[in-house]
Structures are given as C-alpha cells and as structure tokens.
Amino acid sequence: xxxxxxxxxxxxxxxxxxxxxxxxxxxxxxxxxxxxxxxxxxxxxxxxxxxxxxxxxxxxxxxxxxxxxxxxxxxxxxxxxxxxxxxxxxxxxxxxxxxxxxxxxxxxxxxxxxxxxxxxxxxxxxxxxxxxxxxxxxxxxxxxxxxxxxxxxxxxxxxxxxxxxxxxxxxxxxxxxxxxxxxxxxxxxxxxxxxxxxxxxxxxxxxxxxxxxxx
Amino acid sequence: xxxxxxxxxxxxxxxxxxxxxxxxxxxxxxxxxxxxxxxxxxxxxxxxxxxxxxxxxxxxxxxxxxxxxxxxxxxxxxxxxxxxxxxxxxxxxxxxxxxxxxxxxxxxxxxxxxxxxxxxxxxxxxxxxxxxxxxxxxxxxxxxxxxxxxxxxxxxxxxxxxxxxxxxxxxxxxxxxxxxxxxxxxxxxxxxxxxxxxxxxxxxxxxxxxxxxxx
DNA sequence: TGTACATCAGTGAACGCGCGTTCACTGATGTAC
DNA sequence: TGTACATCAGTGAACGCGCGTTCACTGATGTAC
Numbered sequence: 001x002x003x004x005x006x007x008x009x010x011x012x013x014x015x016x017x018x019x020x021x022x023x024x025x026x027x028x029x030x031x032x033x034x035x036x037x038x039x040x041x042x043x044x045x046x047x048x049x050x051x052x053x054x055x056x057x058x059x060x061x062x063x064x065x066x067x068x069x070x071x072x073x074x075x076x077x078x079x080x081x082x083x084x085x086x087x088x089x090x091x092x093x094x095x096x097x098x099x100x101x102x103x104x105x106x107x108x109x110x111x112x113x114x115x116x117x118x119x120x121x122x123x124x125x126x127x128x129x130x131x132x133x134x135x136x137x138x139x140x141x142x143x144x145x146x147x148x149x150x151x152x153x154x155x156x157x158x159x160x161x162x163x164x165x166x167x168x169x170x171x172x173x174x175x176x177x178x179x180x181x182x183x184x185x186x187x188x189x190x191x192x193x194x195x196x197x198x199x200x201x202x203x204x205x206x207x208x209x210x211x212x213x214x215x
Numbered sequence: 216x217x218x219x220x221x222x223x224x225x226x227x228x229x230x231x232x233x234x235x236x237x238x239x240x241x242x243x244x245x246x247x248x249x250x251x252x253x254x255x256x257x258x259x260x261x262x263x264x265x266x267x268x269x270x271x272x273x274x275x276x277x278x279x280x281x282x283x284x285x286x287x288x289x290x291x292x293x294x295x296x297x298x299x300x301x302x303x304x305x306x307x308x309x310x311x312x313x314x315x316x317x318x319x320x321x322x323x324x325x326x327x328x329x330x331x332x333x334x335x336x337x338x339x340x341x342x343x344x345x346x347x348x349x350x351x352x353x354x355x356x357x358x359x360x361x362x363x364x365x366x367x368x369x370x371x372x373x374x375x376x377x378x379x380x381x382x383x384x385x386x387x388x389x390x391x392x393x394x395x396x397x398x399x400x401x402x403x404x405x406x407x408x409x410x411x412x413x414x415x416x417x418x419x420x421x422x423x424x425x426x427x428x429x430x
Numbered sequence: 431t432g433t434a435c436a437t438c439a440g441t442g443a444a445c446g447c448g449c450g451t452t453c454a455c456t457g458a459t460g461t462a463c
Numbered sequence: 464t465g466t467a468c469a470t471c472a473g474t475g476a477a478c479g480c481g482c483g484t485t486c487a488c489t490g491a492t493g494t495a496c
Binding site: 275 | 438439440441442443
C-alpha cells in the first residue's frame with residue numbers, strides 16, 4: 001500500500017524516495033555486509049559487492065565509512081548491540097537470582113551463534129579490523145556484565161566480588177566454547193546434538209551451586 | 216659447523232643441497248604459511264607470499280598442492296597433530312584418573328592457543344577450506360578423545376558411557392571458550408589474567424567431582 | 431661403470447580478475463533573506 | 464512565496480595492485496640395461 005506512493009516503476013533494488021539521499025545507505029550497507037559475511041564467511045566480503053547489493057556505485061560507501069575496516073566495525077557494533085539485548089531479555093524472562101536466568105543468558109548467546117554463525121565469528125574473530133576500538137571493547141564488557149549480574153544475583157553477592165567475577169568468567173567460557181563448537185562441527189561431535197538447556201543448567205548448577213569441598 | 220659443508224655462498228633463503236629437488240618444499244611451504252597466518256591472521260595468507268618466503272617461484276607450490284585450500288588444509292592437519300601430541304603428553308604427566316591429568320590436558324590446549332593464536336583460529340576457523348575433509352574431522356575427534364579418556368579414568372567409567380561423554384564435552388567447551396577469550400581479549404577482561412591452572416582445576420572439580428544434588 | 435631415458439620438481443612469463451580507493455562531477459535538498 | 468547558494472550524497476570512470484593459476488620449458492635425479 002504505502003509502497004505505491006512512489007511513482008518509480010519497478011526498479012532494481014528497493015529505492016525509497018529518490019535515488020539520491022535516501023538516507024538509509026549506511027544501514028543498508030551494514031545489512032548487506034552482514035549478509036555477505038553470513039554467506040561467504042568473514043573475509044568473504046568486499047566493499048564492491050556490498051555496494052552492488054545496496055544498489056549503489058562502488059564509491060558510494062566511502063561517503064559513510066572511512067574504509068573497509070570501518071564498515072566491518074559497524075557490522076560488529078550492531079551485532080553486539082543485538083547480542084546484548086538478547087542476553088538481557090533472556091535473563092529477564094526468569095526470576096532474578098535463579099539458575100534458570102543464568103542459563104537463559106547462555107541460551108541467548110548460543111542462539112545468536114547458531115542464527116548468525118558468520119557474524120558471530122566476525123565479532124569474536126581476528127583482531128585485524130577492530131583491535132583497539134574502545135567502543136567495541138566496551139560493548140563486549142557490557143555483554144559479560146549481563147552474565148556477571150545474573151551470577152551475582154544467584155550467589156547473593158555483589159557483582160564486584162571476585163568470586164562472582166571468577167565464576168561468571170567460567171560460565172562465559174563454557175557458553176562461548178559451546179557456541180563455537182556447535183557452529184564449527186555442526187552435529188559432527190556426538191555430544192553437541194544434545195539439548196542446550198540441559199547443558200546450560202547442569203553447568204550453572206555445577207559452577208554456581210553450593211560450594212564444593214575446598215582443596 | 217655442519218652448515219659449511221655446502222659450498223654455496225650466502226644465498227637468499229636456506230637452500231639445502233641444490234636448488235632443485237631439495238625435497239623439503241612441501242614442509243617449508245607449510246611452515247611459511249603457518250608463519251604468515253600467525254603474523255597476518257587467517258586469510259592474511261597468499262600462495263604467492265608463501266612461495267616467496269620459501270624462496271621459490273609462485274608456480275612451485277602447485278607441484279605439491281592442488282590449490283590454496285589444500286595448503287591451508289596441510290597447515291591445519293600438521294597443527295592438529297601437534298595439538299594432539301601436546302594434549303596426550305599433558306595427560307601423561309600426571310597420575311591416570313587424577314583431576315590434575317584432566318587439567319593438564321586443558322592446559323596444553325590453552326598453551327597451544329596462546330603460542331599460536333593465528334593457527335589456532337585457523338584450525339577452528341571458518342569451514343571454507345576444510346569442510347568435509349574427513350581426515351581433519353578424525354583428528355578433531357581424536358583430540359576430543361584425549362579429554363574423554365582422562366574424564367573416564369577420573370570417573371572410573373567406560374569412555375563410551377554417556378555421562379563421561381557429556382562431562383567431557385562440557386570440559387572441552389570450557390577450555391575451548393577460555394582459549395578463544397584469552398587470545399581475543401588478551402588481558403582486557405579482568406578475570407582472564409588469573410592463573411589458568413586455578414580455573415582448570417576448579418572446573419575439573421566442579422564437573423567431575425562428586426555428584427551435586429540432582430533436580 | 432657408462433649410457434639412454436623417463437620422471438620429477440623446479441622456472442619465469444603471462445593471463446584475467448576483482449578489489450580498494452580516488453577523483454572530478456552532478457543533481458537534490460535545506461536554509462537565509 | 465521566491466530566489467541564491469552551500470552542502471550533502473550520490474555517480475561513473477579510472478588507477479594500480481597483488482593474487483591464483485596455467486603454460487611450455489628445463490635441468491637434475493633415479494633406473495634399466
């Protein structure tokens with residue numbers, strides 16, 4: 001309906017308003033790159049191809065990004081925002097301080113990796129493009145923060161407590177490793193086929209449960 | 216001393232015997248690629264540059280490898296052999312069935328990732344080159360087998376026991392995740408600075424220790 | 431031990447390709463008066 | 464409301480580059496007799 005307000009006849013690519021200044025190029029390029037990374041893997045992307053997909057000339061992207069690295073950083077940044085949101089809403093779906101809340105944060109993480117393995121790899125991939133980018137590091141820490149909060153609530157300790165930090169890191173490692181293994185070997189390793197939730201709950205229980213005998 | 220037996224005056228690159236048929240090119244190329252991957256990251260490698268480093272023409276590699284993917288697969292295969300050996304000898308350094316043996320396997324894994332982050336990423340990296348390569352999948356399973364064996368000995372159960380498989384996978388996930396996080400963020404995340412061994416033992420204890428309350 | 435020959439592992443020149451980036455340009459949009 | 468102009472976001476042609484791969488070749492090595 002609303003699409004018909006523009007007079008333009010079926011042109012290649014969705015071209016809102018006029019061809020110039022559609023104001024959406026930046027977002028469209030990021031979406032295109034996300035797509036490329038997903039289908040051709042990280043590094044299987046080129047500025048030229050992204051521009052082609054967005055329906056603009058190969059020079060157009062440089063009006064929005066300094067160079068190819070900056071585009072990638074844009075994709076990573078956007079992806080981290082979505083990951084963070086997913087983790088938060090995972091936690092929010094369960095009672096604060098429950099093991100389920102912790103597991104749900106992990107489940108969101110794993111789901112993200114499965115849904116967008118290429119982007120997931122890009123986010124945690126080689127440091128070439130986004131090393132030293134302080135905003136990305138910050139976003140990474142924010143994601144970790146969600147785990148820390150859930151663990152702190154579970155242990156009834158302050159998030160800053162070293163015990164919380166340590167256990168949260170262990171939980172994160174597990175989920176991170178499981179995510180990678182699951183997208184790497186798909187279902188090749190027998191164990192990886194089993195239900196995520198069972199694993200996540202078992203690990204949460206083992207790591208956050210009552211203190212085991214101390215060495 | 217022994218180097219002086221060849222008459223060749225200081226030539227570029229170590230050129231054993233004659234320039235032709237030095238019989239070592241395959242291995243030298245793999246070593247060169249390993250180096251390149253380490254310094255420029257996975258995908259930061261080219262056949263041309265590898266040939267250059269090995270001191271041969273850019274066409275020479277094709278006498279030993281079908282294409283660039285086959286070279287990468289060679290690097291991965293060699294790396295997995297070394298990783299497997301390191302894991303085995305880690306386990307062998309401690310009493311069979313001890314938590315220490317399990318932790319040592321993990322430590323070997325983490326050490327490998329730290330020593331060769333580029334290659335480590337390549338091994339577990341994008342599936343482009345080495346998807347479906349049955350020998351590589353086999354080698355991956357063999358590595359997992361080391362974890363399984365150590366866990367089985369610890370639990371005094373057969374390696375095939377589902378409980379062993381499940382817990383071994385959990386341990387592997389943790390170590391895998393910790394390895395990636397440690398090479399990704401180096402020491403950015405506070406917790407990652409802490410001693411590996413402490414983590415590894417804590418996790419081994421939590422996962423393989425006495426059964427926690429069920430349900 | 432000597433010779434003939436097949437094979438093997440290199441060379442180096444060449445190819446076509448797609449990429450990242452730059453450049454001068456142009457037409458649309460927003461703003462001041 | 465109309466006009467002049469600065470700015471903004473595109474175009475499209477062009478560049479130089481390094482790469483993967485192929486090709487006909489050549490010289491060294493191993494083997495049969």
